[in-house]
Amino acid sequence: MDFLTNIAFLISSTLRSATPLIYAALGGTFSESSGVTNIGLEGIMITGAFTSVAVSHYTGSPWLGVLGAAASGMLIAGLHAFLSIRYKADQVISGVAINLLSGSLTAFLINVIWGQPGQSNPVNGIASFPTFLDNIPFIGNITKGITPFVYIALIFVYISHFVLFKTPFGLRVRAVGEHPRAADTVGINVYKIRYICVILSGLLAGIGGASLSVGMVNGYRDGMTAGRGFIALAAMIFGKWKPVGAMMACFLFGFTDAVQVFLQTWGVKIDTSLLVMTPYIVTILALAGFIGKSTAPAADGVPYDKDEK
Amino acid sequence: MADKYIKPFLKSIYLPVISILVSFGAGFLFMLLIGYPVSQAAKAYMALVKGSFGSLKIIGETLVYSTPLIFTGLALSAAFRCGLFNIGAEGQFIIGSFTAVWAGFALEGLPWFLHVPACLIAGAAGGAIWAAVIGILKAKLGCHEVINSIMLNYVAWYLSNFLSLKIPYFNMPSKAFTKDIADTAKLYPLFQNSRLTAGIFIAILCAVILYIILWKTVLGYEIRAVGNNPAAAEYGGISVSRNLVLAMILSGALAGMGGAVQVQSVNFRVNQLLSFTNYGLDGVAVALVGKQHPFGVVFGAILFGALAKGSFQMQFSAGVPKEVVGLIQGIIIVFIAAEQIFLFFNKRKGAVS
Numbered sequence: 001m002d003f004l005t006n007i008a009f010l011i012s013s014t015l016r017s018a019t020p021l022i023y024a025a026l027g028g029t030f031s032e033s034s035g036v037t038n039i040g041l042e043g044i045m046i047t048g049a050f051t052s053v054a055v056s057h058y059t060g061s062p063w064l065g066v067l068g069a070a071a072s073g074m075l076i077a078g079l080h081a082f083l084s085i086r087y088k089a090d091q092v093i094s095g096v097a098i099n100l101l102s103g104s105l106t107a108f109l110i111n112v113i114w115g116q117p118g119q120s121n122p123v124n125g126i127a128s129f130p131t132f133l134d135n136i137p138f139i140g141n142i143t144k145g146i147t148p149f150v151y152i153a154l155i156f157v158y159i160s161h162f163v164l165f166k167t168p169f170g171l172r173v174r175a176v177g178e179h180p181r182a183a184d185t186v187g188i189n190v191y192k193i194r195y196i197c198v199i200l201s202g203l204l205a206g207i208g209g210a211s212l213s214v215g216m217v218n219g220y221r222d223g224m225t226a227g228r229g230f231i232a233l234a235a236m237i238f239g240k241w242k243p244v245g246a247m248m249a250c251f252l253f254g255f256t257d258a259v260q261v262f263l264q265t266w267g268v269k270i271d272t273s274l275l276v277m278t279p280y281i282v283t284i285l286a287l288a289g290f291i292g293k294s295t296a297p298a299a300d301g302v303p304y305d306k307d308e309k
Numbered sequence: 310m311a312d313k314y315i316k317p318f319l320k321s322i323y324l325p326v327i328s329i330l331v332s333f334g335a336g337f338l339f340m341l342l343i344g345y346p347v348s349q350a351a352k353a354y355m356a357l358v359k360g361s362f363g364s365l366k367i368i369g370e371t372l373v374y375s376t377p378l379i380f381t382g383l384a385l386s387a388a389f390r391c392g393l394f395n396i397g398a399e400g401q402f403i404i405g406s407f408t409a410v411w412a413g414f415a416l417e418g419l420p421w422f423l424h425v426p427a428c429l430i431a432g433a434a435g436g437a438i439w440a441a442v443i444g445i446l447k448a449k450l451g452c453h454e455v456i457n458s459i460m461l462n463y464v465a466w467y468l469s470n471f472l473s474l475k476i477p478y479f480n481m482p483s484k485a486f487t488k489d490i491a492d493t494a495k496l497y498p499l500f501q502n503s504r505l506t507a508g509i510f511i512a513i514l515c516a517v518i519l520y521i522i523l524w525k526t527v528l529g530y531e532i533r534a535v536g537n538n539p540a541a542a543e544y545g546g547i548s549v550s551r552n553l554v555l556a557m558i559l560s561g562a563l564a565g566m567g568g569a570v571q572v573q574s575v576n577f578r579v580n581q582l583l584s585f586t587n588y589g590l591d592g593v594a595v596a597l598v599g600k601q602h603p604f605g606v607v608f609g610a611i612l613f614g615a616l617a618k619g620s621f622q623m624q625f626s627a628g629v630p631k632e633v634v635g636l637i638q639g640i641i642i643v644f645i646a647a648e649q650i651f652l653f654f655n656k657r658k659g660a661v662s
Contacts, residue, residue, distance in 0.1 A: 039455065079643075089646045092394050092455055096593055097642035104635025111630035112343055223584055230459050237456060273471040280460040287452045296453075 008141030010258050015142070015150050016216070018247075018254030020045070020225075022153040023208030024232030025239065025246040026160050027201035031077075032241055033164060034197035035177040035299040037091040040080050040098030041205045042229025048073045048209025050106040053220040054113060056123040062214040063126065066207060073206020074199050076102065081198035085191055088303035099229075107222050118222050125218030149211040156204070160243040173197055177297035180304040190304050205229065234283035241297060253279040322605070325598050328644035329612070336637040340629060353627035357634070360622020361615035369505040373575065375614030377402070379512035380567025381592025382599060382606035383519050384436075384560045389601045390523055391556030392536040397443055397458030398564040399589025400465030401436035403582065405565025407469050408435030409572045410579050411479070413490025424493040429511070429569050436565015437558045439465065444557025448550035454557075462589070466582055473579050485581035496574045506574040512610075515563060516603040522559070523603070532556045564589060594638055597645045613638065 024041045031038040051072040052065035059065075080098055083089040107117070114120050126147050133143045164170040175183040176193045184190050212228070213220045231253055238252075239245025256278045264272065333354070340350040361371045381398045388395035395401075412431035416424060443461060446452040472479050473487040480487055496506035523529035534542040535552045543549050567588065572579065595613055599605030616638060620631035 039459070083643070083647045087647050092396075093593075093597065093642070093646040096396070096590075097639060097646045100590075100594070100635070100642060101639030104632055104639050108630055108632035108636055111632060117630065117632075227463060230463070233456065234460065271471065271475055273467045273475070277464050277467045280463045283460050284446070284452075284457055284464075287456060288446055288450050 004138050005141055006262075008138055010255075010262055012142045012145045013258040013261055014251060014254045015146055016254070017257035018250040019147075019150050019153045019215070020208045020211045020228055021232045021235055021250040021253060022157060022247055023211060024205040024229055025235040025250055026156055026243055027073075027077075027204030027208070028233055028236040029160065029164070029239075029241055029243055029246055030173070030197045030204070031201035032236065032300050033177045033297055034173050034194045035180060035297055035302060035304070036081070036084055036194055036198050037095065037301040038077070038080065038198065038201050039092055039095035039230075039233060040077070040102075041095075041201070041232055042225060042227065043095075043099035043102035044073045044076055044202050044205035045209035045212070045225045045229045045232075046099075046102040046106055047076050048206030049213035049225060050109065050209070050220050051206070052210035052214045053120050053123050054109070056125070056214055057113065057120065060124055062124050065123075065214050066126070066210045069206040069210035070203045071206070073202035073204070073209070075202070077199050077202020077205070078195075080202075081195050084303065085194050085198070088305065091301055091303070103222075106220070110220070110222070120220040122219045123214065125214045125216075147211070147215050149207075149215040152207075153211070154247075157243050157247045164243060174297070177299055180299050180302075184304075184306060190306070194304070205232075208232070231279050234279060237296075238283055238286045240295070252282070321600055321602075325600060325605075325609075325645065328641050329598070331644055332637045332640040335640050336633055339636060340633065345629065349627060349629065353623045353629040353633070356623045356626045357616070357619040359619070360626075361619030363622075366500070366503060367618070369500060369503045371611070371614045371618040372509050373504045373614075374617045375610040376508045376512050376574070377567045377571045377586075377588040378591055378595050378610035378613050379509075379516060379607055380570065381564050381588045382595030382610050383512075383515055383603060384564035384567070384589075385592045385596035386599065386601040386603060386606055387519060387523070387532075387563060388556055388560040389596060390529075390536045391532045391552060392539065393444075393447070393553065393556055393560070394455050395440065395443070395458060395557065395560045395564075396455055396593060397440060397461050397589070398560065398592050399585055399587070400458070400462035401439045401561040401564035402568040402571075402586060402589045403462075403465040403469050404439045405432035405436035405568030406572045406576075406579050407472065407487075407568075408432055408565070409569030410487050410490055413494040413572065413577075414488045417491040417493070419491075419493055421493040424491065425496065425573065428490065428494045428573055429566055432569020432572070433562040433566040436568065437562040439565070440557040440561020441554060443561075444554035447557070448553045462585065466585065469579060470581055474581055487579045489578045490572065494573060495577060496570070504575060508570040508574040511570055512567075513607060515566065516607050519559075519563070520603040528552075528555065532559075564592070591638070594642050597642060 024045055028038055028041055048069035052069040055068035056062045056065035076098060080094050083094040084091040110120060111117055128145060128147045131143055134140045164173060172188050172193055175188060176190050180190045212224060235249035235253060236246045238249035256275055260272045260275045337350050362368055381402060384398040385395055409428045409432035412428045416427055443454050443457045446457055447454045474480055474485060496508050499505050523533060531547045531552050534547055535549050539549045591613055595606055595609040599609035616634045620634040623629050624631040
């Protein structure tokens with residue numbers, strides 16, 4: 001392989017690794033911008049990855065699977081919203097509960113649907129579609145291996161940025177996340193905004209899960225999300241709770257993944273287990289302010305009680 | 310007299326007990342929903358009980374599952390009492406296992422009465438150091454402990470694999486695990502044909518010690534004061550940041566010692582970790598079920614140990630996937646997380662009557 005082909009390979013595998021993270025990180029950004037911590041992203045991704053495969057299994061259509069993933073993500077995020085907004089449950093504990101519940105529920109349902117533990121049968125997945133770009137040298141090498149999920153993720157980043165920073169709705173979300181009492185005073189329905197944002201985070205993280213299962217390996221197995229929900233959370237923090245920032249962080253984390261694969265295919269003898277630690281250590285350093293101060297929305301994680309004065 | 314003790318006790322176990330019962334009910338309903346006949350669902354629960362408490366030997370095996378959960382449950386409780394959510398007990402458990410193995414083979418030649426405690430201390434120290442990082446970052450820089458905990462869990466996982474697989478000093482040549490600990494560092498079974506060791510007593514002793522620390526010492530008073538209301542504690546002359554770090558160290562030491570006991574009783578080495586051990590994560594549930602009280606934790610750990618042990622029998626003799634148990638555990642936490650729901654309905658009932 002010549003130099004340019006290698007570069008193209010690195011870029012395309014960075015894009016592929018980053019994609020599931022981008023969806024989930026955008027979801028986290030919405031949820032936390034409105035003031036609800038969501039460490040249940042991992043569980044929502046698991047649910048989405050599983051549902052898309054199950055729907056694809058029954059209908060033969062992976063695209064319906066993606067819709068199913070979005071719906072199931074919204075449902076389980078709705079539970080998180082219900083517990084943490086309506087009943088003011090500890091948001092972190094509710095997130096942990098969601099992660100546990102999703103892992104067990106999917107593990108159980110695999111048994112029910114496919115009659116075997118651990119993994120599903122192969123199902124129809126979403127293939128990369130040919131575009132006019134494929135014939136261009138270099139660019140073609142990048143686009144050939146990537147699925148529509150990648151393009152959709154990039155579009156979602158733009159939309160999320162636009163919604164959060166250029167629309168009245170986004171202004172309300174940020175107001176609710178920074179100072180719910182003040183937002184309430186000017187007539188913004190704090191609960192409603194939070195419900196919308198948390199459920200939106202479920203939609204996005206659910207699709208992120210689908211991008212892993214029907215978008216990459218055309219099947220589901222236990223543990224396939226491998227902590228990506230938590231890395232997405234890290235990307236969101238590293239990206240300072242902003243869609244574009246989160247995307248850049250996802251690219252960085254995706255790049256470490258790509259480099260690792262790249263080195264392996266080249267038989268370079270550097271230890272990959274040290275490389276896989278990078279996103280986590282980078283996040284700790286970012287949080288500690290060594291990479292630049294990142295400040296969460298002021299009301300992040302604090303339940304809001306309308307009647308409390 | 311009786312009222313003074315029994316009423317608060319009943320009040321404190323009321324919600325967890327209801328949560329557990331409701332969760333079992335929900336699990337049952339779920340089995341019916343999926344299409345199992347009532348008889349099979351009932352059989353599944355019977356097998357669950359038989360498979361966890363059916364005989365003395367089985368009870369012993371249940372306690373083998375419970376032992377590490379007591380440690381991680383205590384670890385979570387110690388942190389909760391200071392207002393910290395130490396979801397990093399998982400990583401501290403892993404590091405504790407590793408440092409214990411290290412002491413287990415590096416200190417070969419010590420007599421057992423020195424070697425066994427040396428391993429325990431090494432495990433506790435490993436966990437404490439790992440947790441101290443989280444505590445210091447929280448106290449000095451205000452970094453959220455949950456995020457750093459989760460990140461350090463992954464670092465611990467990969468670090469343990471890196472050291473045990475790649476570094477010749479630790480690993481067995483071309484094997485996916487470390488060297489074994491010396492015989493003098495091992496805890497031996499209490500009964501024949503059993504894996505239950507004195508580890509269970511060490512765990513219960515730790516529960517008692519944690520109880521004494523939290524409720525009978527100045528340190529415990531300060532930790533709880535910070536947990537109840539950091540602002541008031543600070544005003545009252547208690548250093549919040551100092552206690553945050555101390556609580557994390559205490560918590561990490563418990564989780565790390567759990568890792569050591571597991572190594573000394575069951576594994577005798579650290580294997581390549583293909584996923585998390587889940588002891589630290591289940592510790593969250595155990596601490597919540599036990600209402601963050603050391604003695605409650607012991608019961609919570611026995612419940613979760615019984616579920617884990619009994620689930621195999623359930624799968625084997627009733628043909629119900631053992632994952633149903635995970636479902637029950639998940640629902641238990643959802644209900645405990647949503648404690649408010651119970652309080653809400655209670656208030657309503659009160660308003661009506």
